[in-house]
Amino acid sequence: MQIAAELAERAQVTLTARHSVRFARRRTLGRDLHWWLTRTGIDTLPVGRFLRTPPTQLVIDDGRYRHAVAAGAPDWRPVFTGVSGTKVTWADGTTEEVDAILLATGYRPDLGYLAPLGALDGHGHPIHREGVSLARPGLAYMGLEWQRSLSSNSLGGVGRDASRIARRLAVYVHRG
Template sequence: MTRHTRVVVIGGGQAGLAAGYHLRRRGLDFVILDAQARAGGAWQHAWDSLHLFSPAAFSSLPGRLMPHQPGETYPDAAHVVEYLRDYEQRYELPLHRPVRVRGVHRNAEHLRVETDSGTWRADAVVSATGTWWRPFLPAVPGHAVFRGRQAHTVRYRGPEEFAGQRVVVVGGGNSGAQIAADLAPHTRLTWVTRHPPRYLADEIDGRALFDAATARRRALDAGTGDTGGVASLGDIVTVPPVREARDAGLLKARPMFTRLTPDSVQWADGTRTEADAVIWCTGFRPALSHLAPLGLRGPRGHIPTYGTRAADEPRLHLLGYGDWTGPASATLIGVGRPARDAAREIAELLGT
């Protein structure tokens, strides 16, 4: 069965909902195809103690402020899931789930979106699948011989399943610091980072990060030089659990090891630390396999874009994958502006 619509949005997380909000304001006919069975995007799969970097009022999608979570300055993941569920219902966004997109194909007249429940023909497509579904694991020697448990951030839920164990957490970003802080009181923790941890000043949260990312994008667009953006401020936002663990002396990072052995991690000088588990907080890559039939991939797996629009396919927009698709577009507060720009360009392309 083939169905027709003006715009197909692929992904029903925060980026897809922001796109839907602005497409609705433009009066465009569209659908949102979400592979998840329930509302909430990747947030419904996050670890239990995960909190936002910003207060609720500064973590909102366009048109609807996130309500305050009682007792919390920084809302937790469950609060975000509830907010996203309310958001899609409030704006009556046309979500279809669970629908998994297998591939996007093109011809002169339209883009064809093949799914596990049929085909859609569209005049434009917004890809908003994010990165959570493509966890990155570095190629470390000995990875296959280690007998303990190995898990990426996406599989971590809480410290209970690691209580009393020797756990190595790898990663010097926010996920690594938050999970290390979560585990420190309950395990024999070893925290490993490629570079010494760079904490942002305690008073800085997601509001400042969004401003820094926006200023960098404007400077680059104006040709006035690279301000460094968020990276110039540091790598780790000191949310309360991280700050408390750091100040208690529980977050002492060691440099990256060079290999795994069957029962330990080992450094270049031969020293070893025995380990029952290794948690890889090593980031993600864009989840873009559904766009492979278009043949648009560029360096580092990215698709070259002008703003959110694919450079070699004007009917395709990419939203929410990081700064290369809009300043801070992978954040709740940051995705609204590029979503608005994408909807405007689509409306102009379709002559509406």
């Protein structure tokens, strides 16, 4: 969202995603949302194991991103269904010529290649507890949405999760 809004100040930009953009207020009761999440412990609360389907991530906004989307800069559309050469095919069947496609953070990984290993559930999600595979010894994941907590797929949380997984994998390697 942030990149799209900045680029839209100088070019025609379309922001696309599987779900419409959901916004969260950046400041509440005079404090930044990250302050509240850290202070209350919500950002590190290990609730990931209880979520079958992670909720859509919110765009933390001080109002400018919501305003930019409402003004059409960037324009928002549901995710495209195909790309051929320099043309994008949208969900409604229309095509559009594009100069560039920028894939940015916030996307969900496609881990289908792990299916033959039995490492995924019936919905294509990794079978794991806090990033350590329950299906394949020695396999671990990093940066998954709600892997362990709200901040697992953010720069602030991935390091904390990596440390935890490294310790668990070290035990596995030592035993093996």
